[in-house]
Amino acid sequence: MTFEEIAALERRYLIPVYNRYPLAIARGKGVFVYDQEGRRYLDFITGIGVNALGHAHPRIVKVIREQAARAIHLSNLYYNEYQGVLAKKLCELSGLQRVFFSNSGTEAIEGALKLARAAGHQRGGEAKSKVVAVEGSFHGRTFGALSVTGQQKYRDLFQPLLTGVTFVALNDVAALRQAVDDSTCALVMEPILGEGGIRECSPEFLQEARAATERHRAVLIFDEIQCGLGRTGKMFAFQESGVTPDILVVAKPLAGGIPLGAFIAREDLSAALPSGQHGTTFGGGPLACRVALEYFAIIEEEGLLQNAARVGAYFNEQLKSLAEKSSLVRQVRGRGLMLAMELTIPARPLVEQALGEGVLFNSTHDTVLRFLPSFLIQEKHVDRGIRVLRKLLREAKKAAKSAAAN
């Protein structure tokens, strides 16, 4: 099929919720993807942070082949060989004690909110049911997750959502202190806002989150679906802050592109979800869990946290030096391989022009270029991306000047 045929079918038959870039990707290998005609693109977005091990990693391909021939799905009616092993791994890595597996990040957020509600009722009765969240955050598109997503543009069409949700401005410590009270069952936040433009919670904000939830016996939920599992150069973003949540939510890269999410909770909370009170058909299947174990083995054996930290720091420096020379750049933000460049102009046209240069970038929040490359990325790939960015910024500047002159 040609690109036009593929696009025409989607235009005709899909509910038109996606504003796709004009590219059909046929396959990928390492840090590159290839389109229908075999044209190669350097991938700086990696399926929105899912393909942290790049595309078609030989060990991931091998383990999927082997496990697919044994069992893909068995259901949670039975034990499988891999769910407990993976749960143990997640507990050891996070310092938390009990895991529930889902099929996506959003579903893991839903489960975490349900656990926090149930625990809140145990601790403080029916009234202890409110949730505090952060303006500009993103936690998913189901009713619960959407209710705690701090962006009105995503919520408006679907009202009424969950009641009792209060949003506080990012890094407004006083507002956070004010918002959490005895009727709060949960405070949910991303240590680094992803979809919200790569904006970090300050250490003071995280510390107040911990203190306020302890003061009022509420559950602190960290959504590390985008920033966790190695992206910042640490296994979890919270590990740099010294603030530990009561529930940690992960997903995106966990099973190398096979859908898998999880929330990991403190031991004392886990009893609030007794037998029969939560569940899923697909979550925690043997294929997904085995691939996730391979994900962690590869990260460790290939030294990918170190690579993410080193190349991430280099990328950050290069972006900053580019920013100093361009009046179109407002700010460079982020940590490790979770980086952003905020522009003074819309970012999407640059992302589309970059396609013509053989590079995949992404835009979020209108003016923000977002970079979530694979952990395999090297300095030479960064250099290539920076060269393209420099060229596009120069051209955008020229276009702005000639528009002003006319």
Ligand SMILES: *Cc1c(COP(=O)(O)O)cnc(C)c1O
């Ligand atoms: C992607 C994302 C989600 C939603 O995860 P899905 O797997 O798309 O359901 C939630 N929170 C954050 C921070 C995310 O980046």
